[in-house]
Amino acid sequence: MRTFAELLAEGEAVPVEGWDFSWFDGRATEERPPWGYVRLLAGRLAGAGSVLDVQTGGGEVVREALERARAHPAVLAATESWPPNAALARAALAPWRAEVAQVPDDGPLPFPDGTFDLVSSRHPVLVGWPEIARVLAPGGTYLAQHVGVGTARELTDFMMGPQPVSDVRSPARAVAAAEAAGLRVVDLREATLRMEFSDVAAVVVYLRKVIWIVPGFTVSRYRRRLEALHERIVDSGPFVAHTTRYLIECSRDRGPR
Template structure:
């Protein structure tokens, strides 16, 4: 994989500033402490370790996925939540339709999701293939999907006639400033995964689109530990990420955080509301 010339350097720390030795030493100490604080376990799909403390903050979207989901749920009797994570969001939408199921593809999340959702009457199904889900044709009249991959043809199969599909997705160009600074190309697996492509895909598979929007909110990191923790939890952004491999560019980002109080990147989000044509 292509990297920057310095990405693999373990011991080189460039500081072009002429700051006093004491100030530099204090900044290095905060840098190392931040890296140590990033060594925290990640459970379910909960970024509370860095968001609840305000160490990472994201801009507001021009829609609320939660409220749109609740609105769709008003007339739903049979619902599926795809990629439920640890069930955090789905459980917050309670009361749920009488028959509600969830899928999850990340093995460590499955037990967490079952513990959280089983008391609510939700069956959680492990999945490994988006194109072959363990449900009957037309089993659901509502399918929710937040930041999970999906196969449009399989979604169409699972929905009853007139059924609704609501999905919020992360665009391919999400947080590309991270990759640019670390000298790593954006992952090619999902190149082109943006709103227009996804809408066209849904239409070609027999869906009527009743809502489509995209947004580019800012995401800010307020210390280097928050950024490292984030990269450790989303390994697809920078495959094979390690602190030692990217120590020098991380140090340069840390210097910017010290100067400005934060370092920011641009997210990419889009949402699609679709109905299976009768």
Template sequence: MGYDELIAEGLTTPFEGWDFGVFRGRLTEKADALPWSYERLVRQRLPQVGSLLDLGTGGGELLASLAPLPPRTAATEGYEPNLPIARRRLEPMGVEVAEVGDDDALPFADGSFELVVDRHESYDPQEVRRVLTRDGVFVTQQVGGRDLEEVNQALGAPPHTYRDWDLSAAAAELTDAGFEITWQDEARVPAAFHDIGALVLFLRITSWQVPDFEPDRYAHRLRALHEEMERGHPLEVTYHRFALLAART
């Protein structure tokens, strides 16, 4: 496809939940590149708890894959289009899906959950601590503030406003909130966009990456990237991820 067709495809391709299968072969990364597995971190703890809260469940894809789930399992989601998707998937499994609009106002009573998990969702440390039981555990994998900064550089877009969000910042916040960090790790993983349509689709669904993104606004840079990709030179980028386990003290 030509440039115009790829741009149109990126703007119109259906996308729901957080199923990134649509990027297969178009946004590539080294398989199992992270030195940890978020899914394994969560699975290891599920048999030990009777209550679980998943923050920012998306379409519920990952949470559903972790079944069997604890007797009381709940999830939150703040992106309105994902709510009906998550509820269709999770409510038949007995999971309550709560809509949230504010990280510091979780709709649950104090001490409601033994385990709170969070993959790539923002959170308020004090609020997470409030809903955890005594000795409860928080497991999170976060997108760091240097994530895919090569995209912003290639487009001539401003860097992330949260550029300093990294493992040390998150660990300090949680410690200040009354948690003990029991494990932590951070990594940068190489990846590549192979066509301009995949990049446009990605920027469409991750509005925080380049908040003012519109193809017309960045047309000159997009065309230059497209020409490079057509010559077999993908846009090389780097994922920034970190993860930690924190026990409520």
């Protein structure tokens, strides 16, 4: 059995750029939502002439959808705030001649009004509803999978002590904000999903990668709690937490004829 120190060192050394989670195979699992976001996105891509993927990470998700799609948009663009991810996205989406703009998550989208038939996003950190509505063409669609309320709260509470659960990420708030921006919600689905961590190295990589679960996480700062978590996994088996996800699809009306 590997020691706590060995697992900790491994967790600190793993690169965390992009949204490729293949390193976790055999170390952690996360149940997937029943609606199949990539499959849905692939279907929408086939019928869209111009597409924007917001907060694309390393472009992995939209690339997979593009590889599945029967047809590809003539115009493809993406945004990403973190420079290492933006570089990965440019490489991943180069076969589709995508424009990848590096912009802050809370900043304006650098595109003219009414540019895109489809705006997509998987797990955006922030959702700029007015900007999404602005860049959508009349009749255009926003299709996204959002992180919901209380995701991985069991892990947050273990590391930080009991924390209040905010409703900022609730579907109800998203619907209200979308409608306030002039969009019409046409689909909304929610799911609570099981996740398991089989060793503490997987926890370290996850918390380094998904930075909002334990804000300000570093191994040195949380070493004692990580050691307690390691001992718990050794004694009792995988650490279990739950994620929440919701699919939201909105339409920008065409307006009066």
